Amino acid sequence: MGRVFVAGSINMDVVATAERHPRIGETVTGDAVLYFPGGKGANQAVAAAKLGAPTTLIGRLGKDAFGDELKTFLAAQGVDLSLVQQTSEAHTGTALITIANADNTIVVIPGANALVSATDVAAVALAKGDVAVSQFEIPLPAIGAFFGRARAAGATTILNPAPAIEAEHELLDLVDILILNESELGFLAQTELRDTDDPACFIEVVRSLQAGKDKTICVTLGKRGVVALIDGKPLIIPGHIVKAVDTTGAGDCFVGAVAAQLAAGKSRHDALHYANAAASICVQRMGAAPSMPTAMEVETTLSACRPPKAGTHSHRRQL
Numbered sequence: 527m528g529r530v531f532v533a534g535s536i537n538m539d540v541v542a543t544a545e546r547h548p549r550i551g552e553t554v555t556g557d558a559v560l561y562f563p564g565g566k567g568a569n570q571a572v573a574a575a576k577l578g579a580p581t582t583l584i585g586r587l588g589k590d591a592f593g594d595e596l597k598t599f600l601a602a603q604g605v606d607l608s609l610v611q612q613t614s615e616a617h618t619g620t621a622l623i624t625i626a627n628a629d630n631t632i633v634v635i636p637g638a639n640a641l642v643s644a645t646d647v648a649a650v651a652l653a654k655g656d657v658a659v660s661q662f663e664i665p666l667p668a669i670g671a672f673f674g675r676a677r678a679a680g681a682t683t684i685l686n687p688a689p690a691i692e693a694e695h696e697l698l699d700l701v702d703i704l705i706l707n708e709s710e711l712g713f714l715a716q717t718e719l720r721d722t723d724d725p726a727c728f729i730e731v732v733r734s735l736q737a738g739k740d741k742t743i744c745v746t747l748g749k750r751g752v753v754a755l756i757d758g759k760p761l762i763i764p765g766h767i768v769k770a771v772d773t774t775g776a777g778d779c780f781v782g783a784v785a786a787q788l789a790a791g792k793s794r795h796d797a798l799h800y801a802n803a804a805a806s807i808c809v810q811r812m813g814a815a816p817s818m819p820t821a822m823e824v825e826t827t828l829s830a831c832r833p834p835k836a837g838t839h840s841h842r843r844q845l
Contacts, residue, residue, distance in 0.1 A: 528655035528681075528789035530782075533584040533647055533672045534567015535639040535663035536600075536610070539774070540813055546626045556624075561812035563599045564621055565639065566661040566688065573661075573782025577804065581788045584604040584647055584672070585640040586666065587611035587663035593638075599801045599815070606784065609649060613638050619663075620814040628770040628809070634689070637802040639664050654680035657785045659840040666693060674702035675799040682788055686781045687714065692711045694834050703742045703794070704735075705781050711735075717778050717779040721747050727742040728753045730759045742794050746780055748773065752802050763799055766806035766827065775814030780805040 535758035544556040563572075567585050571679045575581040582618075583605050587762045588613045596618065600607055619637040623630055640666040650672065652658060658676035660669045660683075677700050685701040687693065690713035708728070712719035715731045732755045744754040751765035783804040787797035802825045811817035 527791070528653075528659045529582045530571070530579045530659065530785045530789050531584065531650055531652060531672075531676075531681075532567050532571040532574070532581065532657070532659045532785075533642070533650075533664065533668060534570065534661050535565035535619055535634075535636070536568040536583070536585045536587055537565030537621045537634065538562075538596060538635075539564035539621045539623055539637070541623045541625060541774075541813070544624065544626045547624055547629070547631060555754055560812065562816055563596050564775070564814040565619055566663050566686065567639075568600060568605075568783040569818070570659055570661070570785070570816045571605045572600065572603045572684070572773075573779045573804070573808075574786040574789070576818050576820050577783055577786040577824065578821045579786035580661045581786075582609060582650075583640070584609040584615075584650060586610070586641050586646070587612045590618055590637045592618035596714070597828060603815070603818075609646070611646065613641060613755045616641055621742045623774060625772055625774070628773055630772070630774050632741065632774070632801075634663065636663065636698070642668045644668055647672040647675060647808070650675060652676050652679035653682045653815075654679040655789070657684060657789045657792075658682070659686070659781060659785050661688055662693070663689070663690050666697060670694075670697045670700065676700075684781060684785055684788075686777065688777065690714065690775055701741065703744065703784070704775075705744045707745065707746050707748075707785065709776060721750060721808050725753050725762050725798070729755060744784075744798060745806070748776070752780075752798055754795035754798055761795065761798065763802050766831075767802060768810055770804050770809040770818055770821065772812045773809050775817050776805045776809045778814065779808035779818055783824070800824060800828070803831070
């Protein structure tokens with residue numbers, strides 16, 4: 527079995543819940559303030575680890591109370607923290623999140639995450655069969671160095687380009703699997719997209735971005751599911767019907783689940799189906815990293831969706 531290496535951000539999420547989001551210049555009364563471990567890197571590492579993949583996180587924390595608390599939490603989830611440094615040069619990254627009607631707004635203060643460098647990834651011992659994952663909440667030179675090492679070792683690279691920022695083609699050329707939402711896709715393709723657009727529209731835009739048939743591009747559309755292009759062939763995966771409580775970590779759950787499945791030797795097609803189910807569990811809970819499901823929970827969800835095996839009969843009462 528391969529391993530998952532995640533180079534990314536580690537934050538403490540400060541979450542305020544309210545009945546609705548305030549308009550610009552407006553104050554609304556909230557219901558509660560909650561503290562959850564988060565950061566896209568940490569979230570994705572926790573997701574992969576809880577789904578059974580040997581997972582190492584590369585990143586930075588401040589030498590402060592949040593940093594100590596996050597290290598304790600991540601270690602308890604089974605994440606290898608041997609490549610996580612605590613620094614006195616900056617505070618631990620923080621995200622200020624407002625949740626209303628299951629939708630969120632997020633302001634991220636990078637803190638120590640902004641200090642992650644190419645030196646931080648130099649000690650990563652990647653091998654063929656491993657999966658290297660990153661996002662845009664750490665400096666791009668560190669991601670480029672990380673993916674360069676992964677490509678040289680024959681590992682699979684996954685990029686979640688969030689938050690959407692300009693990136694050099696040299697970095698994107700190192701990516702095997704690009705996982706993003708509709709707004710991030712629109713940013714990269716320089717076009718305006720909505721999550722309500724027809725799947726064919728997303729496929730068309732993805733085709734315009736896909737460079738080389740070996741690259742997979744996957745667009746997560748929340749409750750509508752997933753649209754992807756694998757080896758030039760479109761794949762549409764319907765969403766699971768659930769009651770969403772907090773969507774904050776859903777995309778990260780999806781990325782971590784894909785990485786875990788690929789490390790286990792699964793196909794990209796199967797990994798995306800699995801990740802879609804995992805994300806549907808995540809949104810039914812509060813918090814980002816703490817909401818990540820276990821492998822048993824995902825298997826239960828998938829089993830409920832599978833058709834009965836040939837030769838089995840469902841028993842229905844005759845009317």
